[in-house]
Amino acid sequence: MYVGLVAVFMGPYTLCCFFTGHLIDHWGTRIILPLFLGTMPLATCLPGLADNFGAIGLCHLVLGTAEAGIVPAVMVTIVMGFPSVTLRGGHPLVELSFTPHAEAVPGAGG
DSSP states (O other), rough: HHHHHHHHHHHHHHHHHHHHHHHHHOOHHHHHHHHHHHHHHHHHGGGOOOOOOHHHHHHHHHHHHHHHHHHHHHHHHHHHHHHHHHHHTTSSSOOOOOOOGGGSSTTOOO
């Protein structure tokens, strides 16, 4: 039975991965991200109240559909929300790269 629940989750997840990018491009992350993030907790908690296998399967179907949109929406939010110089580690206030100097390492070149 558990294999069936996993299949009910993975089927919509796999199929919706093809369509969520279009939804994000069409409606934007300000609508899609809260929609999917709001749907996921409900679809996660509702199987605890379900009294049959079909209801649990329906919750997993909704969960797979919502989760397929989270990762692309988060990636679009990160890429569009931060300048490329920040993502490369060149932020003027915080230097994200670390280059050790020879004089800072004991025994390394004088």
